[in-house]
Amino acid sequence: MKDQRIMTEFRPASDTRRGIPGGSRALPGVMLLALGLVCAVWAYGYFRAEARLRRASLRLVQLVEKAEAESPVAMGLSAHRLGGQLADAAVLEYGDDGPVATGRRDIVQLFTQIRSLLARIELDGPKAAVRSSRRGEIVTRVTARYRLVSETGSAEEGEGSAELTWRKGEDGWRIERAVIRAEDGARFPGDW
Numbered sequence: 001m002k003d004q005r006i007m008t009e010f011r012p013a014s015d016t017r018r019g020i021p022g023g024s025r026a027l028p029g030v031m032l033l034a035l036g037l038v039c040a041v042w043a044y045g046y047f048r049a050e051a052r053l054r055r056a057s058l059r060l061v062q063l064v065e066k067a068e069a070e071s072p073v074a075m076g077l078s079a080h081r082l083g084g085q086l087a088d089a090a091v092l093e094y095g096d097d098g099p100v101a102t103g104r105r106d107i108v109q110l111f112t113q114i115r116s117l118l119a120r121i122e123l124d125g126p127k128a129a130v131r132s133s134r135r136g137e138i139v140t141r142v143t144a145r146y147r148l149v150s151e152t153g154s155a156e157e158g159e160g161s162a163e164l165t166w167r168k169g170e171d172g173w174r175i176e177r178a179v180i181r182a183e184d185g186a187r188f189p190g191d192w
Contacts, residue, residue, distance in 0.1 A: 054130055066120055087104070088103070092110065093177070119150060124147070143159070144161075
């Protein structure tokens, strides 16, 4: 009998006596609601257009890199993937010099020519950020340390950036304009 009294003395007071209606049954509901709110905030940040295009820009960095000699088929696949990210009337510019290539076909051809002239294209520590956003257009800026090695072994390295203007069309987001910048005095290996 004495043991039962001790057990009842150490029982926690019910939640209803503390003023919480429904007792501890409300706690799982509140926690589930909080978890749902956290998931919704994460999903909004992860799936909104700016975040998706930031990730797409970083995938382009991987596409541009070249670690070793590649077969014509591998080069063609890379060029095809790049072309799939470009608008029909895309423009490629180098710094303030103006357009280097206009149109998807010209940009892809330039991409394959440069790729065939270089033994390696290394882009270290790429970072991408959404610089500005307007209705139907998002600009991302990608920065990385580059190292270009020609077939003869000469190399050029430095800091570079690419400003990509993405526009949403019928086929989804495509690059409408790309401006590539390198450090002052940077040259293509082999004085090309």
